[in-house]
Amino acid sequence: MKSGTARGLCATGVVAVLACGQGPPAPAPSAVINAMPTAVCAGDNFMTPIALDAKGSAAHLTLVYVPPPPGSPPLRYHWAFSGSATMVTAGDVNSDSVTVTMAGDRPLHVALTVSNSEGGSTTTTTTIDITPLDSSGNCPLAPVSGP
Amino acid sequence: MTGRAPLIVVVAVLGATVGSARRASAAAGTAFAETSRVAALAGAVSARPGDAGSQLENPAGLADINEPVVLLNANAARLSQWFARNGEAQQDSSRWLGGFGFAAATPLPGPSWLRRFRVGMALDLPAAHVLRVAVSDRLDLPTSPIYDQRPDRVSALGTLAVSLLDRLNVGVGLAITPSLETPTTVGFVAGRDPSVERDVTVRLDRSMDLDAAPFLGVRAQPFDKLGLAVVYRASSISHATGNQRTVAGGVLDDDPVDYLAFWDPAQIVWGVAVGPFARWSLSLDATYNQWSRFRSGFDTSAVPPFKDTLRVSGGAEWKSNRWLTLRAGGGYEPSPVPDQYAESNYLGANTVYFAAGGGVDLRELLHAPLRVDGYLGARLGGTQNATKRASALSDADPNTPGQQIDNLGYPGFQSRSSLYQAGLTLTVFVGKEAR
Numbered sequence: 001m002k003s004g005t006a007r008g009l010c011a012t013g014v015v016a017v018l019a020c021g022q023g024p025p026a027p028a029p030s031a032v033i034n035a036m037p038t039a040v041c042a043g044d045n046f047m048t049p050i051a052l053d054a055k056g057s058a059a060h061l062t063l064v065y066v067p068p069p070p071g072s073p074p075l076r077y078h079w080a081f082s083g084s085a086t087m088v089t090a091g092d093v094n095s096d097s098v099t100v101t102m103a104g105d106r107p108l109h110v111a112l113t114v115s116n117s118e119g120g121s122t123t124t125t126t127t128i129d130i131t132p133l134d135s136s137g138n139c140p141l142a143p144v145s146g147p
Numbered sequence: 148m149t150g151r152a153p154l155i156v157v158v159a160v161l162g163a164t165v166g167s168a169r170r171a172s173a174a175a176g177t178a179f180a181e182t183s184r185v186a187a188l189a190g191a192v193s194a195r196p197g198d199a200g201s202q203l204e205n206p207a208g209l210a211d212i213n214e215p216v217v218l219l220n221a222n223a224a225r226l227s228q229w230f231a232r233n234g235e236a237q238q239d240s241s242r243w244l245g246g247f248g249f250a251a252a253t254p255l256p257g258p259s260w261l262r263r264f265r266v267g268m269a270l271d272l273p274a275a276h277v278l279r280v281a282v283s284d285r286l287d288l289p290t291s292p293i294y295d296q297r298p299d300r301v302s303a304l305g306t307l308a309v310s311l312l313d314r315l316n317v318g319v320g321l322a323i324t325p326s327l328e329t330p331t332t333v334g335f336v337a338g339r340d341p342s343v344e345r346d347v348t349v350r351l352d353r354s355m356d357l358d359a360a361p362f363l364g365v366r367a368q369p370f371d372k373l374g375l376a377v378v379y380r381a382s383s384i385s386h387a388t389g390n391q392r393t394v395a396g397g398v399l400d401d402d403p404v405d406y407l408a409f410w411d412p413a414q415i416v417w418g419v420a421v422g423p424f425a426r427w428s429l430s431l432d433a434t435y436n437q438w439s440r441f442r443s444g445f446d447t448s449a450v451p452p453f454k455d456t457l458r459v460s461g462g463a464e465w466k467s468n469r470w471l472t473l474r475a476g477g478g479y480e481p482s483p484v485p486d487q488y489a490e491s492n493y494l495g496a497n498t499v500y501f502a503a504g505g506g507v508d509l510r511e512l513l514h515a516p517l518r519v520d521g522y523l524g525a526r527l528g529g530t531q532n533a534t535k536r537a538s539a540l541s542d543a544d545p546n547t548p549g550q551q552i553d554n555l556g557y558p559g560f561q562s563r564s565s566l567y568q569a570g571l572t573l574t575v576f577v578g579k580e581a582r
Contacts, residue, residue: 039544039551083232106232107553129543129551140549 026119029075032056033112039129041139044104046087050128052079052110054096059116073117084108084130104130174200174220174248175269175304176322176360176383178297178410182220182248183520183572187504188462189476191432193418194366194376199252200572202267202306205378205418206318207366209265209308212252214578220248222570224298230289230494233559238289244298244566245274252306253578267306267320273299287555291494292441292453292484294564297410300385301325304362314368322360324383324410358385364416374430376418382440383410407446412483413437426466434458438483449491453483460500470511474522477501487533490541492556494564496529502568516576526566534559 034053041048054077059068079093084106090099102108108128115121131141174182182200185192192201197208199218223245229237252267308318364378385408415435422428434457441453460478467473477500484495504522509515535557543551 039547041549082235106558109555127543127553129547129553131547131549131551132537134549141547 027060027116028120028122029114029116030058030061031112031114031122031124032058033110033124033126035110035126035128037128037141038126039131039141040102040104041141042104042130042132044102044130046101046103048104049089049099049101050108051099052097052112054079054112054114057096057112057114059118076115078113078115080111080113082109082111084128102128106130174203174218174250175271176203176302176324176411177246177271177273177300178293179224179244179566179568180220180222180246180248180271180298180302181570182218182250183504183522183570184474184506186524186568186570187474187476187502187520187522188430188464189460189478189500189502189524190434191418191430191460191462191476191478193364193378193416193430193432194374194420195418195428195430196374197308197366198574199250199267199269200248200574202250202252202269202318202320203304203322203362203380205364205366205376205416206267206306206308206320206362207316207364207376207378209252209267209306209318210263210310210316210366212254212265214576215253216251217575217577218248218250219573219575220250220570221572222246222248222568224566224568226294226564226566228291228294228494228562228564230492230562231560232556233561246298247272247274263310265306265308267308268304269306270301270303272301275299285555286443286445287490287492289492289494289555289560289562291564292409293495294566296408300408300410316366317364318366319361319363322362322380322383324358324360324385358383372422372424374418374420376416376420378414378416378418380411380414380416382413382437384408384442385410406444407442408444409442412440422464423466428464429461430463431461432459434460436483441483443491449485449493450489451485454481454485456481456483470508471505472508473503473505475501475503480526482528482531484531487531487556487560488536489539490554492533492554492560494531494562496531496563498526498528498564500524500526510576518574518576520572520574522568522570524568526564526568528564531562532559533561 032054034056036051057075059072059075077094077096079098084102084104086100086102086108088098088100091097107130109125110128111123111125113121113123131139134140174180185201185204190204193205196211197205198212199216200220201208226242226244228240231237248269248271250267250269252265255261255264255266302322302324304320304322306318306320308316310316360381360383362380364376366374366376368374416432418430418432420428420430436456436458438453439455441449443449458478458480460476462474462476465473480498482495482497484493487493502522502524504520506518506520509517533556535554537552540552540554543553
């Protein structure tokens with residue numbers, strides 16, 4: 001799945017908005033998700049730890065990641081999950097990294113919202129796929145070592 | 148017959164209204180933007196004598212007006228919509244809709260042959276957006292082809308109608324739909340700024356082009372108490388085209404963009420109206436919708452393809468006295484959305500709708516050249532159920548062994564949509580009606 005898409009799931013082009021008195025929007029941060037692994041076998045039953053990392057995010061939209069200057073306000077993160085049932089095994093949903101396990105009955109849809117100190121926020125998504133078992137009942141995926 | 152009547156110079160204003168999920172039976176074409184009389188009769192007006200607010204329903208009905216009229220319309224609606232994968236909580240995408248409409252029509256003055264002609268125009272304007280096209284980066288995003296973007300566009304139309312014979316009227320019109328042209332050029336000018344990020348230049352050009360969709364209709368009155376009608380409306384589609392050109396040193400990436408918004412399918416309507424009998428009149432419309440020509444936003448055929456549908460609606464009108472009219476209507480609209488077992492997640496289920504309303508003619512009551520009509524209506528959709536077939540889903544990552552499933556609707560989902568509407572229409576009679 002795509003990750004680090006600053007606009008999130010949908011990009012909307014609005015030709016004209018009948019509204020008055022709106023100033024320019026707050027500068028948006030850049031939200032980036034790195035996930036490992038990106039797929040688990042169907043019926044995983046919370047066995048495979050999935051590491052989700054947002055450390056590639058930045059306070060503003062950027063083509064090339066640049067470490068934030070020392071003393072700059074920290075970004076705020078929030079992870080949200082839908083689809084397969086999940087359990088958080090390390091970190092928490094408001095930190096820049098979290099490890100989860102999933103039931104594996106359906107894909108896990110992950111949404112990361114990054115907010116900066118200027119009031120801007122960006123949501124990006126990724127999906128942890130599921131892989132059906134082969135005809136022999138085996139998982140086609142190579143074993144994945146934990147984080 | 149029409150006496151002398153001044154031509155009205157109409158300045159096009161206003162626009163869309165939010166209307167019913169069926170073909171934008173609005174004043175001008177925006178979805179869910181019907182005028183109150185049309186909405187209260189559930190759209191079954193093609194065979195009835197027309198007015199300025201039913202030009203799209205049947206342009207031939209315009210030939211029934213006898214004096215210049217101006218019509219102002221306002222609608223509000225609450226869309227109640229949810230989507231839920233099997234075993235998960237509902238995702239609510241409910242929202243408010245609303246808009247304004249304007250229409251005008253007049254007989255032409257002059258010699259008798261010219262007085263057989265009527266001209267009309269209408270404009271619909273949504274309350275929030277002139278045009279909104281949401282471009283998704285996923286083909287499997289749960290989307291309602293009926294409710295999602297159709298209420299969010301301006302529309303306009305012009306109509307010409309003529310009484311060919313005493314009991315035969317013909318009308319033609321052109322509905323205007325906007326499209327976007329959005330060429331974008333991203334470049335890189337080294338040394339433009341100490342920050343490499345500010346060396347990136349972006350040029351955005353935007354233009355709104357207009358596409359035209361014709362419609363035409365015939366209304367016959369073979370007997371005093373029997374009206375018949377046939378109407379054809381071409382499909383209404385907008386495009387957001389352009390190209391994304393990225394230049395960085397010696398690297399050039401030219402990516403054409405053509406996003407398609409399929410607003411409404413082509414339609415054929417057959418209508419019959421009888422009455423009045425003891426102040427009652429009844430009407431029935433059957434509308435064939437060519438949804439099988441539906442294209443996705445990325446200009447691909449739907450898999451499986453949409454189904455052509457036949458919608459049936461009926462309306463009843465009772466003139467209690469010279470100044471009060473009561474109306475009611477209802478209908479059944481099959482969903483064009485097929486079983487969603489494959490990649491797409493289109494939302495839609497069979498829908499029943501009903502409405503009631505009325506009108507007060509102030510010409511009879513207060514000797515004021517006004518008529519006020521209002522209505523309340525509801526569209527109630529059934530619950531859609533879908534079960535995905537893994538074999539019909541594409542592999543999300545061909546580089547990984549096995550089939551990767553990431554579909555937003557897997558393993559299956561339910562959805563339901565309902566729309567509750569209200570509207571008010573003010574008709575101003577500008578000239579002296581010939582009696």
